[in-house]
Amino acid sequence: MSRHERAVERLGGLITERPGTIVLAFLAVTLLFAGGLGGTGTEAGTGQFTEDVPAQQALEDVQDRFGPRGESADTASTQLIQRGENVLTREGLLRMLALQESVLDREELRATEATSAATTVARTIDPEAETLAQQRATLREASDREVREAVRENADSPAFTGQLSEDFNAESATASATIGTVTHELPGGVSGTTGNDANSPMTPIQQEIETMAERSDGQFQVFGSGIVSGEFQTIIEDSLLIVVPAAVVLLLFFLIVAYRDPIDLAVGLLALSMTVVWTFGFMGLAGIPFSQMLISVPVLLLAVGIDFGIHIINRYREERSAAASVGAAMERTTDQLLVAFVLVIGTTVVGFGANYTSSLQPIRDFGLVSALGIAFTFLIFGIFMPALKVLTDRWREDSPIPEFSSEPLGEEDSALGRVLPVGVAIARRAPIAFLLVTLVAAGAMGAYGSEVDTSFSDEDFLPPEEQPGYIEYLPAELQPAEPQVTGTMNYLEETFPQGQEGTVIVSIDGQLREDYALESIHRAGEDPPETVIRDGRYADSQSIITVIEQYAAQNPEFAALVERNDRNGNGVPDQNLETIYDELYASPYEDQARQYITEDYRAAQVQYAVEGDAAQEAVGEDARELADRHRLDATATGETLVFEAVSDVIFDSAVRSLALALVATGLFLIAGYWVVARRPSLGVVNLFPIAVSIAALAGTMRYAGIPFNALTATILSVSIGLGVDYTVHVVHRFVDELDDGVDTLTALDRTVRGTGGALTGSMLTTVTGMGVLVLAITPILGQFGLLLSISILYAYLASIIVLPSALVVWARVA
Known part of the structure; x- marks a missing residue:
């Protein structure tokens, strides 16, 4: 007996002989991690991605060097959008000045300056009117004709017309909308990061100005970085409020179908809950903030945990159906599955952890938290759940509780059992031809998918202008607030095209x-x-x-x-x-x-x-x-260039993490199969279907118009980590069947009927659980959830259809 077999056997014996001790130990650790749940802060938006980008550092250098008298103050601005039949009437201009003056009079709003079409018109009539109060007095005393003439006088000034809607008519001095600006001075350093985040100091300031605008007698809308940041914070809360209950309901339904036993269902749900507590408790203890990137982590953990749970219960039921006792059945189950779990968890950690190589901190956090969460999942489902299952079944044997369904999924006489061997049928007739066709198709899809676009902007993280139709069917408590930011941004672009220019900076040294x-x-x-x-x-x-x-x-x-x-x-x-x-x-x-x-x-x-x-x-x-x-020496910078640099880093991260995940996973599998079966070439066979599914996923992304963004950039390496889960279970079960002395095709048939049934249940629950992310009101999360579901489906199909032919060819050659 090899060393790893002895270690697995000792662990299996511990699980069956001292299950109570193991359960109590895991519950104690759960209480420890639960103490960190309250320490998890939140972070959202684009600002978190730009902090370590060289282009951002160059921009901050420009901002530090150029400013009035070298003061360490930063500035921000608030836009006051005024709409009406004609905002250039004397009354309309006075309303703008009144609101701007109210803002400047409030010391806590840190306003230092106000500009608008109204200030320009007033100073045109009276050049001596420098303060807002003087400008209001000027307009109150001016005639309507004087106001119209002042408007016409400035009609050729881009600075003036840029503040007016596109329907501005100089002859009639009319416009349906105008923008006034208030400048705020903030303590140095608080607004230096490009992009927006959920902790902007402008959020409470602009929310207060919103309240003031609502009380004014004009039709005003307030917009600025603080409003965007406030919506980023709301998005996290609203997305969790929608996604988590939907995931729980759907997963519960599929788990009921998979387990068909209330006690087994309770065991599985407890293990899933502990996985989430351990992971987010660790985040709180480590001081890692919860961001939009990490909303997907609990879904990923649930996916892997459900897979492990179904495999444990299904394999245990297979052994119990052979009349084995509780202890003997669980020992046999852990002897067979713990090795497979180690292979799965190693490759999954590699796939998820590959994102830690990114130079963007939020992606590194995602890689670290998801990799550790997967390691926690292995411990809980590989050790705690079998121990708890032993306890509950022994207790059930001594109690009058009725027996529920204990049949494993995929039995030969079931409908599923008749469908699953389709890959075996192909492998029996033409495995080499099928693999060649698959290889050519995968190459074509990969080449097509290599041109996937890359995107990074505030719009990636913001909800659409119009809420999805399903929102109205949700209970009132779950319905998110009506989104404002995207609609306002679209309105500004359509209505004020002259005022929506961007700015780039060339910094010169010499x-x-x-x-x-x-x-x-x-x-x-x-x-x-x-x-x-x-x-x-x-x-x-x-x-x-x-x-x-x-x-x-x-x-x-x-x-x-x-x-x-x-x-x-x-x-x-x-x-x-x-x-x-x-x-x-x-x-x-x-x-x-x-x-x-x-x-x-x-x-x-x-x-x-x-x-x-x-x-x-x-x-x-x-x-x-x-x-x-x-x-002289000159460097280009600015917000647009910072976002472009982040886009480049996102693409580089996707390629680098994919390459690292493929290489590291391949090496791990080769080494793993050498240790557990003295068949290292199985590691390559194991990876082949996953490479096919990754190529198909890349092609699907381009076809569907889904770009690499801050979150979907992780999808390729994550898909390797999740997809290998399916192929490892098939290959490891196949090796076990071969070791029992049966021929290749018989081993494959037993494998896809037994393990294939568990894989089917896992696939359905995982695809459904991850698919609920499409309900999130943020596009970036919806796209990630859709791609995750597709990647799992591709990995499942590759394991059931492509892998049998690869194993037949391997058996002939090796």
């Missing part, structure tokens, strides 16, 4: 005192790339040149200084630049200058306006082209 420095900045914007918005021949941009032009327009002496140092007459000084910078820093435009050039004149930034609806990749390429045009 000696900006050199005569060519400003000319280089100016020439870089000439004939800009396609996604960059034009202002004539040049890119629409803001830089230190913009500040020079603004000050020159206000100060004739400075204008003369600029003209004297502009040798080619294009309005951009090209000598004595240090003198010009010194003048700016000594002028009222000092704060504006600091936003674009550092005090030592060795770093600058240029902000370019880009098309808001342009693809991230296109914007990134054009921004890097602009950076390359600069004579």
